[in-house]
Amino acid sequence: MQAATDILQSQLGKLPTVVQPEYKHRGDGSTMKTLAWFGATDVRVIDAPIPDITEPDDVIVQATGTTICGSDLHLYHGEIMALQKGDILGHEFMRVVDRIGPNVKNLAIGQRVNYMYGTRDAGFFGYSHFTGGFPSGQAEYDRVPLGEVNLLPISNDVSDEEALCLSDEGDTVRIWGLGPTPIGQCCIRWAKLKGASRIITIDQVPERLECAKEQGCEVVNFSTVKDVSQKVHEMVPGGFDVAVQLTVVHSTNRRPYFYKGMKMLMLETDVPETANEMIVSVRKIGRCGLIAAYAGFTNGFNIGALMEKGVRFISNGQAPVRLHHGEQI
Numbered sequence: 064m065q066a067a068t069d070i071l072q073s074q075l076g077k078l079p080t081v082v083q084p085e086y087k088h089r090g091d092g093s094t095m096k097t098l099a100w101f102g103a104t105d106v107r108v109i110d111a112p113i114p115d116i117t118e119p120d121d122v123i124v125q126a127t128g129t130t131i132c133g134s135d136l137h138l139y140h141g142e143i144m145a146l147q148k149g150d151i152l153g154h155e156f157m158r159v160v161d162r163i164g165p166n167v168k169n170l171a172i173g174q175r176v177n178y179m180y181g182t183r184d185a186g187f188f189g190y191s192h193f194t195g196g197f198p199s200g201q202a203e204y205d206r207v208p209l210g211e212v213n214l215l216p217i218s219n220d221v222s223d224e225e226a227l228c229l230s231d232e233g234d235t236v237r238i239w240g241l242g243p244t245p246i247g248q249c250c251i252r253w254a255k256l257k258g259a260s261r262i263i264t265i266d267q268v269p270e271r272l273e274c275a276k277e278q279g280c281e282v283v284n285f286s287t288v289k290d291v292s293q294k295v296h297e298m299v300p301g302g303f304d305v306a307v308q309l310t311v312v313h314s315t316n317r318r319p320y321f322y323k324g325m326k327m328l329m330l331e332t333d334v335p336e337t338a339n340e341m342i343v344s345v346r347k348i349g350r351c352g353l354i355a356a357y358a359g360f361t362n363g364f365n366i367g368a369l370m371e372k373g374v375r376f377i378s379n380g381q382a383p384v385r386l387h388h389g390e391q392i
Contacts, residue, residue: 082118082120082208082209083117083118083208084196084197084198085117086114086115086117086121086198086206087114087115087116087117088112088113088114088115089112089113089114089115090115092112093112093113094110094111094112094113095110095111095112095113095202095203095204096108096109096110096202096203097109097110097111097151097198097201097202097203098151098152098153098201098202099111099149099150099151099152100138100139100146100148100149100150100152101148101149102141102148103139103140103141104139104140104141106139106152109149111151111198111202113203113204114198114204114205114206115162115206116162116163116164116206117206118164118208119164119165119166120164120166120167120208120209120210120211121164121167121206121207121208121210122160122162122163122164122167122170122176122206122207122210122211122214123160123161123162123163123204123205123206123207124158124159124160124161124176124204124205124207124214125158125159125160125161125203125204126156126157126158126200126202126203126204126205127157127158127159127175127223128156128157128223128224128226128227129153129155129156129157129200129201129227130155130156130227130245131153131155131201132154132155132356133240133242133246133309133355133356134355134356135152135153137356137358138152142332143358145196147196150196150198151198151201151202152201153188153200153201153202154188154200155200155227156177156200156201156205156227157175157176157177157217157223157226157227158175158176158177158205159173159174159175159176160172160173160174160176160214161204163210164210166211167210167211168211169211170210170211170214170216174216175216175217175218175219175226176214176215176216176217177214177215177217177226177227188200188205234254234257234258234259234260234303234304234305235259235260235261235262235263235299235303235304235305236254236259236261236262236263236303236304236305236306236307237262237263237264237265237295237299237303237305237306237307237341237344237345238250238251238254238262238263238264238265238280238306238307238309239265239306239307239308239309239337239340239341240265240266240308240309240337240355241264241266241268241271241272241274241275241309242271242309246309246354247264247266247271247274247275247309248274248278250307250309250354251264251275251278251280252278254305255278255279259305261281261299262278262279262280262281263280263281263282263283263295263298263299263303264280264281264282264283265282265283265284265285265291266282266284266285267284267285267286269284272284281298283298291340291344292340292343292344295344296344301346302343302344302345302346302347302349303344303345303346303349304345304346304349304350305345305349305350305351305352306341306344306345306349306350306351306352307351307352307354308337308338308341308351308352308353308354308355309354309355322334322336325362330362331359331360331361331362332358332359332360332361333357333358333359333360333361334361335361335362335363335364335365337355338351338353338361338364338365339363339364339365339368342365342368342369342372342374343365343368345372345374346372347372347373347374348372348373348374348375349372349374349375350374350375350376350377351374351375351376351377352376352377352379353376353379
């Protein structure tokens, strides 16, 4: 599938955009450490040229903190289209301003900033040429196009660790997948902050489940439960008020060979299994939120149950962080 995507992309050519993903290298030939993709499960730390101001609206930022996202696992396993060898990964990071283009007026060298998404889905940092081919946050330096819009100033009383989390009422809440990143803990704490009366988490990693227990959650180990939806209705007759999916969606535990075969035949790119479990597990007029990263098409989606139960899919995917760009955090 990757080879077919690369061939198709080369035939389509480049789409004209406001900014270009490629950056100009510094004239002194200096290099930096970056994390780059060279194939499925082949990710390396390499030396790459440090970026310089390429367009007048650019800002060059220097690393102070970075982290992985659960969606980076899709890149690691080669499941996202249009990856090319040497692509620099990463899209969640904290930086300080290092250099400023002549059109940038609202930022100063040395200022702490957090990167936010651009305006269209082809503008993600470090997430393959499917989303623009912009080099990443898993590097010592980054070029940020349209820096006045895409950089959020951070006050000194907010730590790097707290700022990194910006990049992601009496209800019964079910959380699918706690993830290798802090997103599971963030979701638990946010549900408690909003007054959830009961939080139940599902995962298979003992350490994550134990951590959720320490936060006062009930837990389900899906590796020992044959039918998750049935287990849900035993615990909460009638179903949950809210279901949230944080899991890696490109893998499955119920019918792995079926979905792998579908992907090999290019009949689908995403697996609906967990989304279907959520639809069945919530009550009538319940809500389902998707934080996990879907990228394409899926088969076998239970649209009938979605309609008949009046289930709402809400808060799917990306957050409208730019709505809050006018206020300093």
